[in-house]
Amino acid sequence: MLAFLPLLIRFIGKILDWADADKETRAAFLKFAQTAQAQGLISVKLKDSYESQLDRIKDELWKEQSGGGK
């Protein structure tokens, strides 16, 4: 029975390491997920950027057409 003691100790050590690593990865996961949430409304930013570009371009084209542009 004593022959299994080193194996048992190694096994318990591995389980403890695993639990620690799991705790760390869970913390990293939560941090990552929260950061992803916090980066905020990228779809809206893209929409705003796109629409303001359209407005600018239409304005420039209108100016060009009416002779007031570059």
Add this chain to the structure above:
Amino acid sequence: MRSISKGLVAFASLALLTSCAPIPLTPDQNLFYKRDMIVNVDGYVGEGVLVVPKKTEEVFKFDVTLKGKADLFTFESCHREMVWEQAGKRGFFDSRVRVQFDYDPLNGLETRSSCVVRLGGYDKTGRHSWAMVDFEGDDATLPAIVKCNGAHYHSRGVTVCQAKVGLIQEISFPEEVAYSPDPNCPLNLTRDSARDGKTFRFPLVRGECVYAFIEKNSKRRIHRLTTLGYDQVLIRGN
């Protein structure tokens, strides 16, 4: 003797289980990773990015295959955000996680202009994956020839191009176009790019950017180009 052999079997099984546990990854929050979720929308499939052709029915059927688990799955459009914990199903013979849902864009809010859908799958072991989907519509119908990350294809009016940041991509239009990019997303033409107002050869900017091009002739058709310039590919080793 019998209890020893039982103990051995139990130990071997547990050791096998622990050795199968995935090695945790720690993705860097400051890096923009390549979008590589496999997205299938109504039979159209893309890896990380997809443009869904225009259709008459209103509901889009999403079938997403993640590169890790979906301990947290997020869906974001310009109008809504949906978040699911422990989402998706794993196949009996397939270890990959799939998330299936219907997306019924709200008329006027999500069907006009740019309203991309961004998907995120977050895995406790760091095997995250992402995707971006844009939709063709009546508002962007100016066709273009696109050379993006090794692919050379015809786009009907809406393009999403993903490549490593700084790599040179190209888009060309049949007519001269006007454009006015956002200062955060400059469209710096390369030295060898044509200056004819039709062809644009440019290095990809980091992160997500959108560009509008309007035909200078009387038709005034629009092309929408969304770009994703990634820093790194998330190597998951699975």
